[in-house]
Amino acid sequence: MDLLAAIIIIALLFTGFLFWLIGRQVAKSREFSHLERIKALELGQAIGPSEAEKCQHRYLHNIFWIGFWLGAGVPIAAVSGASSVMIQAHLQDFGMILAIWICVAVIAVASVVCATALMISTRHWSSKEHKDSPGNDRAV
Numbered sequence: 001m002d003l004l005a006a007i008i009i010i011a012l013l014f015t016g017f018l019f020w021l022i023g024r025q026v027a028k029s030r031e032f033s034h035l036e037r038i039k040a041l042e043l044g045q046a047i048g049p050s051e052a053e054k055c056q057h058r059y060l061h062n063i064f065w066i067g068f069w070l071g072a073g074v075p076i077a078a079v080s081g082a083s084s085v086m087i088q089a090h091l092q093d094f095g096m097i098l099a100i101w102i103c104v105a106v107i108a109v110a111s112v113v114c115a116t117a118l119m120i121s122t123r124h125w126s127s128k129e130h131k132d133s134p135g136n137d138r139a140v
Contacts (some may be wrong), residue, residue, distance in 0.1 A: 063122045071115025075108035 033051065040047045049057075082104045091097050 060122050063118060067115040067118030067122065070118065071112045074111035075104075078104045078107045078111075 030051070037047050037050075082100050085091075085100065086097065091100075
């Protein structure tokens with residue numbers, strides 16, 4: 001028991017040390033990126049998108065795929081679950097069958113509506129970001 005506790009403590013310490021090293025590396029990387037951008041601005045060179053813009057682009061990309069899988073995966077899972085219940089339970093009661101499939105239809109429609117709203121809002125945010133980017137005849 002003591003050996004197991006010692007192994008767990010050592011593993012946790014090692015994991016904590018690794019996370020500390022990774023955090024330190026990320027902080028240094030951000031610092032160097034910031035210094036590079038400052039130097040580029042001082043020399044009058046064009047700079048690429050900022051870290052915040054890159055992060056927002058990844059965020060919007062992830063929202064799009066979450067919306068896609070919400071709209072595709074949830075209805076497929078609901079139909080699959082209802083089908084397997086129908087096959088395994090050998091249901092004969094029409095009321096029970098109707099209730100199951102009405103629930104599946106409501107779940108599928110709600111999922112597709114939510115996914116569509118997510119995808120449309122992502123498109124709206126993305127086009128808004130494109131209009132606000134420098135060089136698109138925006139008044140300063």
